[in-house]
Amino acid sequence: MNRAEDEAGATMAEPYLTDVGWSGSALRVAGAIRRDGEPPAVPEMELVLRERDGGGLLRLPASATAENGLITFEALVDVASVERGEPLPGGLWDVDLAIGAPPEGRVFELGPERAPGLDTSPQRRFLPGAVTVAAYFGGRGTLSIDVGGRSHVAGTTAADGVAWDERRGEVVITGHIDRRWISMPVSGTLILTERRTRDTFEVIAALEESDDRLGYRAALPVTRAFVDDPLPRGSWDVALCIGFSGMHRELGVLAPGDPVDVQVWRRFRHVRVASSAAPDPLTITVGRA
Incomplete structure (x- = not known):
């Protein structure tokens, strides 16, 4: 465990969480810090919310x-009225703890250190206007707040295989992800984005x-054998x-080792359908590349 030294010479471990839970529209965040030595006063503390994809x-x-070698702390994040009566804006907000007044103070991530038995499953609330808010622990164990449930990029995952289903005229993509960072998945969608036009094409996973x-x-349709609108050229x-617990995370899919490269019949002519190969990101090309 990392330790820091305060102005009195006492050493202080990183903060650990003891409770995270909702009370109405307010998220209660509580924790403690172990300290060796007695400081002259309890340090100033603030909860810091940083917008991950913005400023x-x-x-x-x-x-x-402070009591018995511990400093305990508690803060409330009222997502319905977080600042001047305004709700917390939509997006992803990482939750940190600032100890000491700036600029000398230090900022610690909350979540990697936590009390045994602390519930780490996502906790949801609903704001007026059917806005979903979820407090959750991400892949690195850090505490964050998701407001609005919009899709956010969460890294990449390698496909296990890409195969051609000749009978149905479909490209079949299979794979898996580590499910330890998600809770109760309820939906899966494959989203394809055309590089030049930025058009999107979606199929259920x-x-x-x-x-x-x-x-x-x-299964990605590329002919009109079973659907009227197959994947367009590009x-x-x-x-x-x-989708899980009111949140959505998007993973870029990496290509497997064996690509698909076939000729399909559509609009009275043969059209090439090909996929990329590892280690590149997975791309499906319909027509000339």
């Missing part, structure tokens, strides 16, 4: 007390759960969107 920054007061992984399978980048 938003909010500082909220945190109360703190069937999900199959096991103890530590979440498998997916999506070069399409592939992403997997997983």
